[in-house]
Amino acid sequence: MIQNFFVNKGSTLPILELKLINDGRHNSDEVFFNNLQDAQLYFTMSDLDTSVVKIAHQPAIIIPNDDCDGTFNIGYEWKERDTNREGKYVGFFEINFNGSFDNNFIGKNLIIPIRNTLIINIMKGLIKK
Numbered sequence: 001m002i003q004n005f006f007v008n009k010g011s012t013l014p015i016l017e018l019k020l021i022n023d024g025r026h027n028s029d030e031v032f033f034n035n036l037q038d039a040q041l042y043f044t045m046s047d048l049d050t051s052v053v054k055i056a057h058q059p060a061i062i063i064p065n066d067d068c069d070g071t072f073n074i075g076y077e078w079k080e081r082d083t084n085r086e087g088k089y090v091g092f093f094e095i096n097f098n099g100s101f102d103n104n105f106i107g108k109n110l111i112i113p114i115r116n117t118l119i120i121n122i123m124k125g126l127i128k129k
Helices: 029-037
Strands: 002-008 016-019 040-047 053-059 061-064 072-076 087-096 109-112 117-123
Touching: 002 016, 029 072, 053 087, 072 087
Parallel strands: 002 117
Antiparallel strands: 016 072, 040 053, 040 087, 061 072, 087 109, 087 117
C-alpha cells in the first residue's frame, strides 16, 4: 500500500508527520511510547526513479498526538534544500531505541512505515513555507 505526502517545491511546511499505530507485538503502548521518548529518530529520502539519496539519516522529531492520550507521532521538519527539486521520492524513518525504560528495547531498530511505502511528492506550487 502506498502512503502519499505532498509538499510544494522550496517549501518547509507542512511538517512530514506519521502516526504510529500499535503493531500488536508489544503488550503495552505505554512501554513502547516511553522507549520512543528516549530513542534517536532519523529520516531518509531518496529519488523514486534513480534511488539517489536526497536526505540521508537526518534527525527526526517526536510530535505529541493531539488526542491527549499520551501517544506520539514522528515527523520531519523540512529544510528548503530538501524540497528544492520537483519529483517523487521514497522516505522512511528509523527509530534507534536505547532501552532505558525496558531492556527488551536495547539496541533495537525499527523502520517506519512498516507495511506501506511512503511516497513524498514535491510539486511545483506558488505557496512556499
